[in-house]
Amino acid sequence: MGRVTRAADPAAVGRPAAAPVTVVGVDAAGAPPHPAALAALAGARLAVGAARHLACAALPDDCATVTLGPLAPALDRLAAAVAAGLPAVVLASGDPGLFGIVRRLRVEGLPVRVLPAVSSVAAAFARAGLPWDGAAVVSAHGRDLRPALNAVRALPAVAVLTAPGAGAAELGAGLVGWRRRLVVAEHLGTPAERVVETTPERAAATAWADPHVLLCLATDPDEVGAVRADNQPAAAPAGGWALPEAGYAHRDSMITKAEVRALAVARLRPRLGRLVWDVGAGSGSVGIECALLGAAVIAVERDPDAVDLVRRNAAAYRVDVRVVAGAAPVALAGLPDPDAAFVGGGGLDVLAAVAARRPARVVATLAALDRVAPALGLLREHGYRAEGVQLSAARLADLPGGSVRLAATNPVLVLTGDRP
Missing domain, CATH: 3.30.950.10 (Tetrapyrrole methylase, C-terminal domain)
Structure with a gap:
């Protein structure tokens, strides 16, 4: 087959070819270690960088320099150099692709060649x-x-x-x-x-x-556990979530059931960078599953035996849940403000104390119908869009002779408050 070629753009005839911006990583001592860095610097017509980096770079006498302060003027100069086909370099600390300038250069549409140093x-x-x-x-x-x-x-x-x-x-x-x-x-x-x-x-x-x-x-x-076997330090847990109750130590079935926990965790939206409170933690199952999904978690529990259960369950799943022993709302004083909070126990005074801290999301579970309207009203008074759903699950259970039946679990009301 013959080679397919693209027709030349008549407007581009005679225009210099776009040259990539060479981003040179500079180690902390000031010496660019990459073998190609010296050649890039020697041929540069424009160099951009911090004053300390430019001062130690071996640049040609006729190389224009831009000392970084506001980034916009430097980006304009780099774009002009690329358009004119002039070799340009950017000096940056360590590995410029790690929270560095490479991302911004690519956002600006500039062609980039990276010569990294050891990152800090x-x-x-x-x-x-x-x-x-x-x-x-x-x-x-x-x-x-x-x-x-x-x-x-x-x-x-x-x-x-x-x-x-x-x-x-x-x-x-x-x-x-x-x-x-x-x-x-x-x-x-x-x-x-x-x-x-x-x-x-x-x-x-x-x-x-x-x-x-x-x-x-x-x-x-x-x-x-410092290293996950799947090389994903903050990804979804390999073992999943909404784990069965048998996966936790608990007392007398005092645990948020898996079906309810699945919705509660989904509504809390835990991820790396967020802090979740689990108030009235019980076995700690909700907080632990938020921690498995990357969130920082504080579990608050007043019962000393349940406090021990939370710690044992967290250790079993190798997550670091901070456990605060004490009764809410008093035990909430002095804690860092949460991004989301789960209220699994306590009365309206606990829910009010949580809402007063203004997390972006509040999720509460209730068993008593007479508490629903006051709880919804309380959340709305604190500026939340509040809604609720009743969950009633029936699980398959074996019968003699190979038949199965439906075994109902207790209905639970799940309220969610979202701050606009």
């Missing part, structure tokens, strides 16, 4: 002598701190890219009450490099140098 995350784990194939990597740089904070609350091994005002001190303060040890890596690769292992309490009381990387690790990885 890889360097931090290496300095600490730790493996990180099971770790999650999140960023608190230039964004809301809460998702990163909830990720380190939920998972046993997390690296956080920090920023002034969103670093080890702030994250440490938010981790008080969770069993975590922290490794703070300051000024990696420079003469001022310092790697310190500390606790959340000490981190919160320390002034850390910028830039630094935070590693947050479970104090007992054997208890929580």
